[in-house]
Amino acid sequence: MARRPALGAAINHFKRDIPKSSKDHEMHAYRTHHCGQLRAEHVGQTVRLSGWVHRKRDHGGLLFVDLRDHYGLTQIVVDSSDAAFATLDGLRAESVVTITGDVVARSAETVNANLPTGAIEVRAREVAVQSAAAELPMPVAGEQEYPEDIRLKYRFLDLRRERLHANIMLRSNVIASLRRRMVEQGFTEYQTPILTASSPEGARDYLVPSRVHPGKFYALPQAPQMFKQLLMVAGFDRYFQIAPCFRDEDARADRSPGEFYQLDFEMSFVTQDDVFNAIEPVLAGVFEEFANGKSVTPAGSFPRIPYRESMLKYGNDKPDLRNPLIISDVSAHFTGSGFGRFADIVAAGDVVRAIPAPATADKSRKFFDDMNSWAQGEGFAGLGYATRKGGEWGGPIAKNHGAEKMDALAADLGLGPDDGLFFAAGREAQAAKLAGLARTRVAEQLGLIDPNRFEMCWIVDFPMFERDEETGKIDFSHNPFSMPQGELEALETKDPLDILAWQYDIVCNGVELSSGAIRNHRPDIMYKAFEIAGYSQAEVDANFAGMINAFKYGAPPHGGSAPGVDRIVMLLADEPNIREVVVFPMNQKAEDLMMGAPAPVSEKQLRELGIRIVDGPKS
Numbered sequence: 001m002a003r004r005p006a007l008g009a010a011i012n013h014f015k016r017d018i019p020k021s022s023k024d025h026e027m028h029a030y031r032t033h034h035c036g037q038l039r040a041e042h043v044g045q046t047v048r049l050s051g052w053v054h055r056k057r058d059h060g061g062l063l064f065v066d067l068r069d070h071y072g073l074t075q076i077v078v079d080s081s082d083a084a085f086a087t088l089d090g091l092r093a094e095s096v097v098t099i100t101g102d103v104v105a106r107s108a109e110t111v112n113a114n115l116p117t118g119a120i121e122v123r124a125r126e127v128a129v130q131s132a133a134a135e136l137p138m139p140v141a142g143e144q145e146y147p148e149d150i151r152l153k154y155r156f157l158d159l160r161r162e163r164l165h166a167n168i169m170l171r172s173n174v175i176a177s178l179r180r181r182m183v184e185q186g187f188t189e190y191q192t193p194i195l196t197a198s199s200p201e202g203a204r205d206y207l208v209p210s211r212v213h214p215g216k217f218y219a220l221p222q223a224p225q226m227f228k229q230l231l232m233v234a235g236f237d238r239y240f241q242i243a244p245c246f247r248d249e250d251a252r253a254d255r256s257p258g259e260f261y262q263l264d265f266e267m268s269f270v271t272q273d274d275v276f277n278a279i280e281p282v283l284a285g286v287f288e289e290f291a292n293g294k295s296v297t298p299a300g301s302f303p304r305i306p307y308r309e310s311m312l313k314y315g316n317d318k319p320d321l322r323n324p325l326i327i328s329d330v331s332a333h334f335t336g337s338g339f340g341r342f343a344d345i346v347a348a349g350d351v352v353r354a355i356p357a358p359a360t361a362d363k364s365r366k367f368f369d370d371m372n373s374w375a376q377g378e379g380f381a382g383l384g385y386a387t388r389k390g391g392e393w394g395g396p397i398a399k400n401h402g403a404e405k406m407d408a409l410a411a412d413l414g415l416g417p418d419d420g421l422f423f424a425a426g427r428e429a430q431a432a433k434l435a436g437l438a439r440t441r442v443a444e445q446l447g448l449i450d451p452n453r454f455e456m457c458w459i460v461d462f463p464m465f466e467r468d469e470e471t472g473k474i475d476f477s478h479n480p481f482s483m484p485q486g487e488l489e490a491l492e493t494k495d496p497l498d499i500l501a502w503q504y505d506i507v508c509n510g511v512e513l514s515s516g517a518i519r520n521h522r523p524d525i526m527y528k529a530f531e532i533a534g535y536s537q538a539e540v541d542a543n544f545a546g547m548i549n550a551f552k553y554g555a556p557p558h559g560g561s562a563p564g565v566d567r568i569v570m571l572l573a574d575e576p577n578i579r580e581v582v583v584f585p586m587n588q589k590a591e592d593l594m595m596g597a598p599a600p601v602s603e604k605q606l607r608e609l610g611i612r613i614v615d616g617p618k619s
Contacts, residue, residue, distance in 0.1 A: 036072020315436015
């Protein structure tokens, strides 16, 4: 597994600090070795181990105990005639004990080749109970599923389980690797403030009331964005930080509520290519180090996909490139078509997108009907389809559109004689969304996604502005502090909807790792960009005073990004939910069930802060 090298390194470090046997030093009060350390060469030594009682097995006069610590398991054996027997026999699982005994070789038929310590066992002579465990609210031994609320309330028990324990070790080693690789790339780590000012942009802030300034509030940083840019203005060059970020937003499978960590970095006097060339070796290197044999897109060859191309071909701006299916716009094929519904959609200025379903001649009609039902379950009107077997078309769309026109469409898409099609039609944004979801669903149903690859890419050339469909207002589409391509001239001469920005996302296997940009470092360009989005110079000065004022005193061109540490580890651990790689996560309601947060505070604390709770909590 990807976690083993890190665990081995930890064990080697531990070996330097603990004597190898009682013969070398006076025996330590708790352990001479850890529970993953003993091997055949230790047979005959008297040792002392401490850990948790993982499992017990009574074999009629012989009691076997698996003793577990951070490093592994060692089998303890005690005879019913031994003084230690009664003590161990009476303990519950997860009690903490110290065992003193002799290392003996297991018989050939009882050697456990799957356990690093499987060639030996320790015959217990003495046992000291350090802490007796109460009845457990959830099991530790085994990896069976358990309700999330119990797991989070008793997270300290959950973390003892092998998979989760390994995930946290993986996280620690990934962060260490990121730090090392960033330093090798010439970056220096700096710390930015945790208590800062609230920002009007982005997600909701977590606010912190000030005792010494009644009625005023700090905010926890959503990201160190302004501070890292100010470091560039201050004359530092290559900054990075494993940065905690705080956002009051809802949980998702790939996003923790409340807080998360990111590899935050910024560089001065750089182009977009410079940023890519600096971070690709870091990301590719970390993934290669912990990929456990999976292939990784090499540094220097991350594909660069323009935003509009990504939205067309993949239906979103975070494509999973392991999926070979490509979405195509087939609107022109249905202009004046015999299939009236699609013809009307195209005539109204909307679109028809096609998703191939390769080698589905052997699939029943139910496969295609089920896809349509799935689309309706996702909130769409439906997902059209056409079947094909040996070049013969089936289904209502093909029947009405006509075999000859369907053959032309298939030839245009490069389809084979046994490849079917799914269709998403309607307003462009909705059709793209459905097509993107259907592309993933079809590939999953047909087993087309290779789980043994990490496919990286950049999404580039995001539009600087977009039009709000409800209000018709022009607004920023991605990041208002990005440099527009063409700079001030583009803002003054081009249609805002045609202006692209120096913005980019890093995507891996359909997961967005981060957004980034070459920053807008010139006040005149910033004022003009905000003017197009409907903001006055006074509003910019009021809302972004720290940054805009700094830029007036000489700011270098600069840019950066901030890949999410939690998401990187989630991918490497092959976990579907980010909570499985966070030590003490909150639940989906942003509650810490273990510590009981958020919680009411005393009237005394509220008075000190000059705060009165007016409305009761909302249910």
